Amino acid sequence: MQGLESAMGMIQKGFLRDNPAIMKLGVESLKEKLVSINSFVIEKSVMDGENFDAKQYAQKEVKNITILADKMLQDFEAGDKASARETYDKTLSQCMACHTTIRK
Ligand code: HEC
Numbered sequence: 001m002q003g004l005e006s007a008m009g010m011i012q013k014g015f016l017r018d019n020p021a022i023m024k025l026g027v028e029s030l031k032e033k034l035v036s037i038n039s040f041v042i043e044k045s046v047m048d049g050e051n052f053d054a055k056q057y058a059q060k061e062v063k064n065i066t067i068l069a070d071k072m073l074q075d076f077e078a079g080d081k082a083s084a085r086e087t088y089d090k091t092l093s094q095c096m097a098c099h100t101t102i103r104k
Contacts (some may be wrong), residue, residue: 003033004095011072012089020077023084027073034062054102065094 007030023042037058068091075083 003036004030007033008092008095011069014076015081015085015088017083020073023076024073027069030069031066034065037062055100058098061094062096065091068094 007026008069010026010029011023012026014020014026038055068087072084072087072091075081
C-alpha cells in the first residue's frame with residue numbers, strides 16, 4: 001500500500017511540474033503496485049464472514065484504477081490537464097472507497 005501511496009505522489013509531482021514523463025513513471029508504478037492489492041485483501045475477506053466478496057471487489061478495483069490511470073496519462077499527454085485532474089480525483093476516491101469498505 002505504501003507503494004501505491006508513493007505512486008500517487010509521483011503522479012501529483014507530474015501535475016505540479018507539468019511534466020508528462022514524471023506522471024508516466026507514477027502511472028506505471030501505480031499499475032505495477034496495484035497487483036499486490038489482491039493478495040492482501042483476500043485475507044481480510046475470510047475474517048469478514050459477511051456476504052461480501054472482498055476478493056471480487058478488489059479485483060474489480062484493480063481493473064477500475066488501471067483504466068483510470070491510463071486515461072489520466074492519456075489526457076495529460078494530450079494537454080487536457082483539467083480532465084487529467086478530474087481523473088486523479090476519481091482515482092483517489094477509489095482508494096478511499098475501498099478503505100472505507102474493507103479496511104478495519
Ligand atoms: C481493494 C481495496 C483497496 C484499494 C483499492 C486501495 N487500498 Fe489502500 N489499503 C487497503 C487495506 C485493506 C489497507 C490496510 C492494510 C493493513 O491493515 O494491513 C490499506 C492501507 C493503505 C495505506 C496505509 C499504509 C499501509 O501500507 O497499510 C495506504 C497509504 C494506502 N492503503 C494507500 C492506498 C492508495 C494510494 C490507493 C489507491 C491508489 C489504495 N490504497 C487503494 C485496501 C485498499
